[in-house]
Amino acid sequence: xxxxxxxxxxxxxxxxxxxxxxxxxxxxxxxxxxxxxxxxxxxxxxxxxxxxxxxxxxxxxxxxxxxxxxxxxxxxxxxxxxxxxxxxxxxxxxxxxxxxxxxxxxxxxxxxxxxxxxxxxxxxxxxxxxxxxxxxxxxxxxxxxxxxxxxxxxxxxxxxxxxxxxxxxxxxxxxxxxxxxxxxxxxxxxxxxxxxxxxxxxxxxxxxxxxxxxxxxxxxxxxxxxxxxxxxxxxxxxxxxxxxxxxxxxxxxxxxxxxxxxxxxxxxxxxxxxxxxxxxxxxxxxxxxxxxxxxxxxxxxxxxxxxxxxxxxxxxxxxxxxxxxxxxxxxxxxxxxxxxxxxxxxxxxxxxxxxxxxxxxxxxxxxxxxxxxxxxxxxxxxxxxxxxxxxxxxxxxxxxxxxxxxxxxxxxxxxxxxxxxxxxxxxxxxxxxxxxxxxxxxxxxxxxxxxxxxxxxxxxxxxxxxxxxxxxxxxxxxxxxxxxxxxxxxxxxxxxxxxxxxxxxxxxxxxxxxxxxxxxxxxxxxxxxxxxxxxxxxxxxxxxxxxxxxxxxxxxxxxxxxx
Ligand SMILES: Nc1ncnc2c1ncn2[C@@H]1O[C@H](COP(=O)(O)OP(=O)(O)OP(=O)(O)O)[C@@H](O)[C@H]1O
Numbered sequence: 001x002x003x004x005x006x007x008x009x010x011x012x013x014x015x016x017x018x019x020x021x022x023x024x025x026x027x028x029x030x031x032x033x034x035x036x037x038x039x040x041x042x043x044x045x046x047x048x049x050x051x052x053x054x055x056x057x058x059x060x061x062x063x064x065x066x067x068x069x070x071x072x073x074x075x076x077x078x079x080x081x082x083x084x085x086x087x088x089x090x091x092x093x094x095x096x097x098x099x100x101x102x103x104x105x106x107x108x109x110x111x112x113x114x115x116x117x118x119x120x121x122x123x124x125x126x127x128x129x130x131x132x133x134x135x136x137x138x139x140x141x142x143x144x145x146x147x148x149x150x151x152x153x154x155x156x157x158x159x160x161x162x163x164x165x166x167x168x169x170x171x172x173x174x175x176x177x178x179x180x181x182x183x184x185x186x187x188x189x190x191x192x193x194x195x196x197x198x199x200x201x202x203x204x205x206x207x208x209x210x211x212x213x214x215x216x217x218x219x220x221x222x223x224x225x226x227x228x229x230x231x232x233x234x235x236x237x238x239x240x241x242x243x244x245x246x247x248x249x250x251x252x253x254x255x256x257x258x259x260x261x262x263x264x265x266x267x268x269x270x271x272x273x274x275x276x277x278x279x280x281x282x283x284x285x286x287x288x289x290x291x292x293x294x295x296x297x298x299x300x301x302x303x304x305x306x307x308x309x310x311x312x313x314x315x316x317x318x319x320x321x322x323x324x325x326x327x328x329x330x331x332x333x334x335x336x337x338x339x340x341x342x343x344x345x346x347x348x349x350x351x352x353x354x355x356x357x358x359x360x361x362x363x364x365x366x367x368x369x370x371x372x373x374x375x376x377x378x379x380x381x382x383x384x385x386x387x388x389x390x391x392x393x394x395x396x397x398x399x400x401x402x403x404x405x406x407x408x409x410x411x412x413x414x415x416x417x418x419x420x421x422x423x424x425x426x427x428x429x430x431x432x433x434x435x436x437x438x439x440x441x442x443x444x445x446x447x448x449x450x451x452x453x454x455x456x457x458x459x460x461x462x463x464x465x466x467x468x469x470x471x472x473x474x475x476x477x478x479x480x481x482x483x484x485x486x487x488x489x490x491x492x493x494x495x496x497x498x499x500x501x502x503x504x505x506x507x508x509x510x511x512x513x514x515x516x517x518x519x520x521x522x523x524x525x526x527x528x529x530x531x532x533x534x535x536x537x538x539x540x541x542x543x544x545x546x547x548x549x550x551x552x553x554x555x556x557x558x559x560x561x562x563x
Contacts, residue, residue: 005034005044005069005072005073005077006032006034006044006069007031008072009065009068009069009072010026010027012068012072013026013061013064013065014026014027016068023400024400025053025056025057025060026061029048029057030046030047030084032044032045032046032079033045033046034069039075040076041076041077042069042073042075042077042078043077043078043079043080044066044077044078044079044080045080045082046079046080046082047082047084048081048083048084049083049084050083050414050415050416050419053415053416053419054081054082054083056419057081058081059538059541060541062079062081065079066078066079226282226286226296227295227297228279228282228283228286228296229279232275232276232280232283233279233280233283233284234247234250234254234280234283234284236276236408237276237277237280238397238401238404239397240393240396240397240400241391241394241396241397242272242390242394242397243272243273243277243390243391243393243397245388245389246268246277246388246389247277249261249264249266249388250266250277250280251284253281253359253361254280254281254284254285254288255284257285257292257326257327257359258326258358258359260385260386261385261386262354262357262359262385262386263350263354263359263360263361263382263384264359264360264362264385264386264388265361265362265363265364265367265368265382265383265385265386265387265388266278266361266362266363266364266387266388266389266390267363267364267365267366267387267388267389267390268365268389268390268391269365269392270430271427271428271429271430272390272391272392272393272428273429274331274363274390275331275363278296278329278331278361279296279329281327281329281361282294282296282327282329285326285327292326292327293324293325293326293327294326294327295321295322295325295329296329296330296331297329297330297331298330298331298332298335299330299331299332299333299334299335300332302330302336302342302345302346303335303336303339303342305318305321306318306339306341306342306345307341310341319348319349319352322349322352322353323348323349323352323353325353325358326358326359327358327359327361328349328358328359328360329361330361330362330363331362331363332363332364332365333363333364333371333374333382334364334365334371334374336374337371337373337374338373340375343375343378347375347381350378350381362382364382367383367387368380368387369383391555392426392427392428392555393428393429393432395422395423398421398422398426398432399415399418399419399422401429401432402418402421402422402432403415403418405433405436406418406440406450409436411440411443411444411450413436413439413440413450417439417450417451417452417454417455420455420456421435421436421439421455424459425462426558426562427562435459435462438458438459438462439454439455439458439459441458442454442457442458443458470513470561470562472510472514472521472524473524474561475506475509475510475514476490476506476510476524476525478557478560478561479506479557480502480506482502482553482556482557482560483498483501483505485498485502489502489503490503490506490525491525491526503525503536504536504539504540505553505554505557506525507521507525507532507533507536507537508536508539508540508541508554509557509558509561510524510525511537512558513558513561513562517530518530518533518534518537519533521533540554
């Protein structure tokens with residue numbers, strides 16, 4: 001009965017929680033041991049592999065796990081968490097029936113965006129702007145019921161892809177399975193999907209492909225003509241809440257280019273995976289159709305092409321190069337600012353490609369209407385298909401990225417270390433990769449195991465900069481400014497919501513962004529008890545998951561504090 005109850009609880013949580021959260025925190029847990037005390041209830045004893053995970057599950061999920069188990073058991077079930085002994089076998093994996101695979105990426109996105117409601121459909125079809133996660137406030141036309149349907153559908157897509165990827169790693173048979181997924185419009189396994197996306201030094205952001213590992217297949221010639229980096233595929237792109245909409249839209253385009261969501265405009269801050277995503281589309285399309293004419297380029301390359309062809313008066317060459325494409329992937333279009341001739345040529349190419357139903361995907365650091373010094377006739381066209389944001393990765397996603405990339409590097413990072421690094425490196429994926437490189441290099445050269453102690457050593461410069469920059473006082477001042485209250489209110493006993501809420505937000509940020517303990521934070525907030533701080537941390541952390549406006553405000557505050 002105990003395994004069965006636990007299994008059913010997991011199945012329920014798999015439906016309720018975002019896929020990334022479920023996969024990171026719940027799925028890897030060993031089954032809880034359930035001791036039944038008759039009418040009085042039952043106790044579910046769960047052995048968690050490390051302290052970080054234990055604390056996190058206790059603070060974030062234990063209440064929900066208890067209530068799901070109690071509901072299923074028909075009597076109260078108390079959850080008892082303890083640390084698994086070090087030498088214990090690695091945590092087992094709960095077999096979880098995956099939701100049936102979506103029929104195609106197009107369908108997934110369609111369901112995700114349209115959900116059950118026609119009004120949202122209309123706004124999407126005519127050029128909706130929406131953002132995953134915190135920036136969803138920009139999506140006035142995106143109905144909230146569609147958001148929850150979207151989340152559910154995207155979870156289905158993620159589950160199917162996660163399954164395909166997991167299978168693909170294991171054996172030849174799984175490769176065939178992944179190939180079938182590809183035929184349905186989703187990316188399957190690419191020949192070098194497991195090739196490391198990391199280098200031990202230097203920048204990984206450029207488009208220059210890494211040399212494939214011995215034994216992996218060479219990229220097809222079309223990939224080099226297209227300037228695609230064969231390493232940047234959907235297989236190596238970790239999915240999370242931060243990129244779910246953009247990734248789902250990109251999957252759709254890869255499966256059915258030239259159909260809907262054309263142009264696709266992807267925007268977000270630096271190092272969040274925009275370039276990776278557009279390369280993934282190109283690589284997926286070429287894998288399915290090696291004859292497709294695909295070109296990836298940075299906006300600056302387009303600018304220099306225009307200049308060169310103007311100097312040589314070879315306008316026809318320029319047209320021939322761009323107007324014949326099936327898929328144009330163009331990165332960082334904000335670089336077109338102030339370049340009138342380039343904008344003119346891009347406008348021509350844009351019109352020609354759309355007229356023949358070729359697909360265009362653009363990236364930028366801001367949404368189309370936020371672009372400066374770019375002609376309105378262009379920016380309005382940029383916004384005429386689908387505009388999606390990529391957000392900074394949330395904690396679960398950062399952990400998943402570290403685990404995935406360290407595995408690709410052949411030096412798997414233990415979960416507690418990944419958690420430690422992810423908690424401390426929050427800005428973007430590029431920084432996360434930098435931190436991972438440092439930790440792995442440090443372990444390699446010092447011939448030591450990868451532990452939290454080692455990670456702390458390897459990253460001490462980075463951590464000390466952060467600790468220096470973010471103090472509780474700084475947080476109190478920034479939050480007080482933001483919500484227009486007095487700093488003194490942070491320490492006062494006043495309770496009106498207009499003051500109590502910013503104070504709770506400041507406590508939450510103090511816990512998130514500093515190394516201070518709950519009692520220390522309580523002390524700095526006018527001598528409050530640590531339970532008051534814990535309550536604030538849980539409350540704001542929980543609300544943040546559901547309330548997009550609050551999440552947006554917290555992002556702004558976090559970015560301000562991190563400088
Ligand atoms: N979700 C992800 N999963 C795995 N790797 C990722 C993910 N997001 C980003 N990366 C990696 O992080 C690095 C930076 O990503 P990328 O260059 O795509 O960011 P970007 O948004 O285009 O940044 P910029 O605007 O500075 O060009 C790359 O090495 C990329 O492979």
